[in-house]
Amino acid sequence: MNATVSSLISGLPVEDAPGGTIAISNPARLDEVVAQARLGDASTFVEACGSAKAAQPAWAAVPAPVRGRAIQQLGRLVEENLPALARLLTREIGKPLAESRGEVQEVVDTCDFFLGEGRRLYGQTVPSEMPDKQLFTFRVPVGVAAIITAGNFPVAVPSWYLVPALLCGNAVVWKPAEYTPATANAFAELILHAGFGRDVFQMVLAGGDATFEGLDLALDRGLVDKVGFTGSTAVGERIGALCGRYLQSPCLELGGKNPLVVMPDADLDLAVEGALFSGFGTAGQRCTSLGTAIVHRDVHDAFLERFTKAVGDAPIGDPTEDVLYGPMISARFCDRFEGWLELIRDHHVVSGSTGVGRITTENPRHGFVGDSAKGLFCHPTIVDGVRPDDDLYLTETFGPIVGVATFDTFDEAIALANGHGYGLSSSIYTRDPLHVFRFREGVSAGMVSVNNSTSGAEAHLPFGGNGRSGNGSRLSGIWVLDQFTRWQAMNWDYSGRLQKAQMDTADVQADMGFRLDG
Ligand code: UN1
Numbered sequence: 001m002n003a004t005v006s007s008l009i010s011g012l013p014v015e016d017a018p019g020g021t022i023a024i025s026n027p028a029r030l031d032e033v034v035a036q037a038r039l040g041d042a043s044t045f046v047e048a049c050g051s052a053k054a055a056q057p058a059w060a061a062v063p064a065p066v067r068g069r070a071i072q073q074l075g076r077l078v079e080e081n082l083p084a085l086a087r088l089l090t091r092e093i094g095k096p097l098a099e100s101r102g103e104v105q106e107v108v109d110t111c112d113f114f115l116g117e118g119r120r121l122y123g124q125t126v127p128s129e130m131p132d133k134q135l136f137t138f139r140v141p142v143g144v145a146a147i148i149t150a151g152n153f154p155v156a157v158p159s160w161y162l163v164p165a166l167l168c169g170n171a172v173v174w175k176p177a178e179y180t181p182a183t184a185n186a187f188a189e190l191i192l193h194a195g196f197g198r199d200v201f202q203m204v205l206a207g208g209d210a211t212f213e214g215l216d217l218a219l220d221r222g223l224v225d226k227v228g229f230t231g232s233t234a235v236g237e238r239i240g241a242l243c244g245r246y247l248q249s250p251c252l253e254l255g256g257k258n259p260l261v262v263m264p265d266a267d268l269d270l271a272v273e274g275a276l277f278s279g280f281g282t283a284g285q286r287c288t289s290l291g292t293a294i295v296h297r298d299v300h301d302a303f304l305e306r307f308t309k310a311v312g313d314a315p316i317g318d319p320t321e322d323v324l325y326g327p328m329i330s331a332r333f334c335d336r337f338e339g340w341l342e343l344i345r346d347h348h349v350v351s352g353s354t355g356v357g358r359i360t361t362e363n364p365r366h367g368f369v370g371d372s373a374k375g376l377f378c379h380p381t382i383v384d385g386v387r388p389d390d391d392l393y394l395t396e397t398f399g400p401i402v403g404v405a406t407f408d409t410f411d412e413a414i415a416l417a418n419g420h421g422y423g424l425s426s427s428i429y430t431r432d433p434l435h436v437f438r439f440r441e442g443v444s445a446g447m448v449s450v451n452n453s454t455s456g457a458e459a460h461l462p463f464g465g466n467g468r469s470g471n472g473s474r475l476s477g478i479w480v481l482d483q484f485t486r487w488q489a490m491n492w493d494y495s496g497r498l499q500k501a502q503m504d505t506a507d508v509q510a511d512m513g514f515r516l517d518g
Pocket of ligand 1 (some may be wrong): 052152153221230285286287288454455456457458
């Protein structure tokens with residue numbers, strides 16, 4: 001298949017391409033074009049927001065349980081199409097098939113959670129301080145949500161926004177990553193077949209600059225009420241500043257430099273397994289990927305030896321085979337990763353593969369699965385001797401590279417876990433509950449794993465970070481409802497009189513001078 005895909009405004013493909021046309025290659029076989037994408041521009045984005053704005057009130061008027069039914073149908077459609085969507089995802093971004101299936105399953109899980117929320121979406125009844133008066137709270141949809149997502153999780157992470165946003169009665173404009181248009185198009189088709197109105201869901205394919213310009217215009221015209229963004233910290237800062245000008249607080253899910261602390265009492269084999277999965281799964285291109293393993297001096301050498309062996313032995317290559325990881329997502333990711341390898345300094349000790357950088361015929365990887373010359377494959381790299389003043393310690397390096405730092409005291413471990421300023425995910429390997437709770441209290445991350453890797457969040461726990469990882473917003477589970485609804489407070493006075501709060505309120509008389517004998 002070599003489809004041409006376009007923005008979908010009110011369910012119809014946009015035929016022109018003011019933002020140009022790009023060809024997306026399979027990163028594991030660069031000579032295979034997966035799709036041609038026609039890109040829109042700022043006005044495409046604004047048009048989509050306008051259509052969504054017009055459609056939103058009618059969608060909000062649909063009873064929430066009925067909206068939940070559309071979510072249910074979407075979940076079933078995604079489930080029925082799971083193998084095809086996973087195969088496409090693997091072709092477009094090179095994620096190993098097992099991971100791609102897991103990612104599509106995450107969409108199903110998200111739908112399964114929110115279909116029931118359509119029958120809850122609870123507000124509260126609250127007692128009034130006066131008689132014959134009742135207080136209530138209601139969740140009210142925000143309006144139009146503009147959702148801008150990255151391509152490393154081209155369906156799971158978008159579903160974390162789109163599913164609850166739609167369930168809550170919002171209309172949505174989705175701008176997927178421009179390097180995953182085929183997967184985005186397939187997901188959009190499933191959404192459009194699930195029973196939502198055609199105007200309630202819009203998809204815009206566009207480059208970053210055009211999207212930013214379109215977002216600014218749409219905000220200025222009052223066509224966007226909420227922005228959701230998953231991507232880099234640098235872009236998140238710009239989006240946060242833009243939304244702030246319009247008195248909006250976006251939902252920002254940004255980068256990470258996720259620590260994995262190995263205590264001297266840890267099960268070292270388990271810690272190595274966790275470090276392997278979270279450091280190198282998805283070729284390290286997850287926001288939850290392991291950044292630095294922070295290892296107690298007493299077990300450092302044993303950990304490093306086992307980790308180096310595990311990484312050295314891991315099968316890497318063709319993502320349709322049983323591999324730890326496949327290619328980089330695209331040439332852009334590959335080039336950027338090669339740049340980050342320059343952060344390795346003389347005091348570092350490198351291990352994990354038979355080379356560093358691109359895997360090529362001249363720079364081969366022992367045991368490579370398939371033909372490395374066909375795609376954008378990179379060696380896994382372990383960098384030991386990482387220090388808190390290293391650029392490598394401070395920088396999110398989106399790719400297959402893991403730093404290793406050493407500590408002596410628990411306080412040093414906490415300082416290393418937090419010192420880079422990100423705060424997304426974190427992990428500790430220990431058998432001591434005291435260490436677990438001290439770590440949870442001390443670490444600045446929004447997510448903490450105990451004897452588990454930094455990645456692999458389940459779809460119904462709050463997902464999000466602090467510091468450079470986000471603005472405190474949380475996705476998933478019941479917590480994301482606060483992103484896509486606003487609380488409306490109502491009071492109803494049926495006394496037939498004007499009862500003034502705080503002034504006309506009855507009091508109780510206590511004998512405050514009373515004392516017990518003795
Ligand atoms: C991301 O990298 O943007 O927890 C999200 C995980 C996945 C989601 C990662 N379920 O690793």
